[in-house]
Amino acid sequence: RVGDHLVYLGKLDNFEDKLARLKEFYKKGLNQVGWNKYSRINLEFSNQIICTKRENKK
Secondary structure (H helix, E strand, C coil), X not given: CCCCCEEECCCCCCHHHHHHHHHHHHXXXXXXXXXXXXXXXXXXXXXXXXXXXXXXXC
């Protein structure tokens, strides 16, 4: 298990590329900000990764 977030791939075309981008994001991005900062990671588009911040519950 890696963090507590949903990974959205969109259509499964180019899923190898999407998983490679996710791996790089895990290495370079989440290691810096924390594994539980985002609730959703969207890899649907080829030139960007869209992250939704987790809501803080009070």
